[in-house]
Amino acid sequence: GAVVSQHPSWVICKSGTSVKIECRSLDFQATTMFWYRQFPKQSLMLMATSNEGSKATYEQGVEKDKFLINHASLTLSTLTVTSAHPEDSSFYICSASPPTGGLGYTFGSGTRLTVV
Amino acid sequence: SQQGEEDPQALSIQEGENATMNCSYKTSINNLQWYRQNSGRGLVHLILIRSNEREKHSGRLRVTLDTSKKSSSLLITASRAADTASYFCAPYNNNDMRFGAGTRLTVKP
Numbered sequence: 593g594a595v596v597s598q599h600p601s602w603v604i605c606k607s608g609t610s611v612k613i614e615c616r617s618l619d620f621q622a623t624t625m626f627w628y629r630q631f632p633k634q635s636l637m638l639m640a641t642s643n644e645g646s647k648a649t650y651e652q653g654v655e656k657d658k659f660l661i662n663h664a665s666l667t668l669s670t671l672t673v674t675s676a677h678p679e680d681s682s683f684y685i686c687s688a689s690p691p692t693g694g695l696g697y698t699f700g701s702g703t704r705l706t707v708v
Numbered sequence: 709s710q711q712g713e714e715d716p717q718a719l720s721i722q723e724g725e726n727a728t729m730n731c732s733y734k735t736s737i738n739n740l741q742w743y744r745q746n747s748g749r750g751l752v753h754l755i756l757i758r759s760n761e762r763e764k765h766s767g768r769l770r771v772t773l774d775t776s777k778k779s780s781s782l783l784i785t786a787s788r789a790a791d792t793a794s795y796f797c798a799p800y801n802n803n804d805m806r807f808g809a810g811t812r813l814t815v816k817p
Contacts, residue, residue: 635809685750696741696753
């Protein structure tokens, strides 16, 4: 079945540095990928919709200059948290639209980001 | 927005009992999807029900959809301890899919 690989699964970084999170569709092409952020014991908050070859669509309140999204190919989308601050610490999850004929979205296993 | 709202927020049952979770939404949908999340992990797609369907089964899962009431329910029969997780509904329309706060299900052995 459709598999989405998200890397890294966890990362600790210092304030002010940037962190890149990758989301890959391993056995299918994903024209659309989504990036979510989840706080402890809360739901997933949609941050942005990423379409291959075009600019990402950011949700209201999400700083596009801080959360840079690149979807340069049909199998890879990246989220870069720039100039990270402790309040950016969170669980980030990506998902990919299903391949043709598929049902349901496939989610990556998530990235736990801790900014110290 | 398409955000779903689950009810109850938390549910605790004994192994073997059935668990019912409800979801309400506010706008029109193409389909509604249910997902499961184990603590600190990604989401796993459970089942999708289209807007023209009223009921769907998958193993021990039964999903209903009432578009007139903008609501859906997920029933897990004969629950197991391994079913302990958070369950989210996601109303979907035109590439827009958002999640509610979820229902935290605990199945006690």
